[in-house]
Amino acid sequence: MTKYHNQGVAFLTQHGKESLVRDALEEQLGCRLIHTDAYDTDQLGTFTGDIQRQGSQLDAARQKAKIGMSLTQLRIGLASEGAFGADPFGGLMPWNTELLLWVDEERQLEIKGVAQGPAQSSSKLIETLEQLDSFASEAQFPSHYLNLRSEDQHHTKIHKGLKDRAALVDAFREIKKAAPNSMLWIENDLRAFGNPTRQGVIRNALKDLLRQLKSLCPQCDSPGYWINKTIAGLPCQSCGNKTRGAIAQQWHCPSCLHTQYEELPLQHLADASICDVCNP
Ligand SMILES: [Zn+2]
Ligand SMILES: [Zn+2]
Known part of the structure; x- marks a missing residue:
């Protein structure tokens, strides 16, 4: 429990x-x-x-x-x-x-x-229905919903959550009618239900x-006992110097502040690419 x-x-x-x-x-x-x-x-x-x-x-x-x-x-x-x-x-x-x-x-x-x-989370300025359709397929529409508005944000409302082609085309026409010369800004709807x-x-x-x-603290039994820091110093496989690779980690309890170091099993040495001596 x-x-x-x-x-x-x-x-x-x-x-x-x-x-x-x-x-x-x-x-x-x-x-x-x-x-x-x-x-x-x-x-x-x-x-x-x-x-x-x-x-x-x-x-x-x-x-x-x-x-x-x-x-x-x-x-x-x-x-x-x-x-x-x-x-x-x-x-x-x-x-x-x-x-x-x-x-x-x-x-x-x-x-x-x-x-x-x-x-x-794609977005683009478009002008024609053709461009609208081509963006829609790149942006994973209709599984991902779209927003559409006039380039000039002050003129039109944003049409959000467009989820089928009929709604998308209606929104396109409505904006074009209000501002015939305007470009349109189209983007993915980033709200969770549409993405x-x-x-x-x-x-x-x-x-x-x-x-x-x-994960419960071994000292006070509170939840949230977790790794809050890793300690660098894994030796480089090429020169043996200490690298940024992790050699240990610190567990920490946010309730009683109990901390414990855990040495990581040394399975292999660090790649020279993360060594400041070999690869500064
Ligand atoms: Zn604790
Ligand atoms: Zn090295």
Whole structure:
């Protein structure tokens, strides 16, 4: 039995994310997910930029969790917040980082489930129906929904969540009618219910969160006992100097602050590519 057996967990979301997390969360923790949509989370920021998010991804998630807890009168809350940008390696690939934040007021705990991966988040300026159709197939439409608006954002509303060709073409014609000479801005809808690629990343963030919630501290028995640091120093296979490769990791309890070093099994030496002596 886990620490959260039979406990209610508040989840404030408007975009169908409760159906993504409910089964795994309830099966693995024995808790009850209490969904609320009584607050318009779009007020805290939207992906289309009509409302800018204030603060960091973590700030936004924390704020959502707290609002959900207060609306449901619960002391445990969950929040989901996504971010999109370029990949951290070459900066060329659209990238998605998902955070699932668990807030436990009783234990004064905050646990972060994180996952990242390639995103389906294309966008383009287009002019003709032909270009519209060609973008749509590149952007994995209709399994992934689209947003469409005039290039000049002040003139037209954004058509969000377009999920079939008839709706897409209607939106195109409506915008063209209002502003015949305008280019159109088309993009993937990044809200979870319209973006299966993002749903996969959220599921991975949930796995990360559940692993931590089920890991109990050997000293105080609180959930969230997890690796918070890796210690570098794996010898280089070519010159023997210490590299950035991990040689040990530190486990940490966010409740009682108990920490423990764990040496990693030395299966092989570090590749010379991560050695500052061989490959500065
Ligand atoms: Zn502890
Ligand atoms: Zn070396």
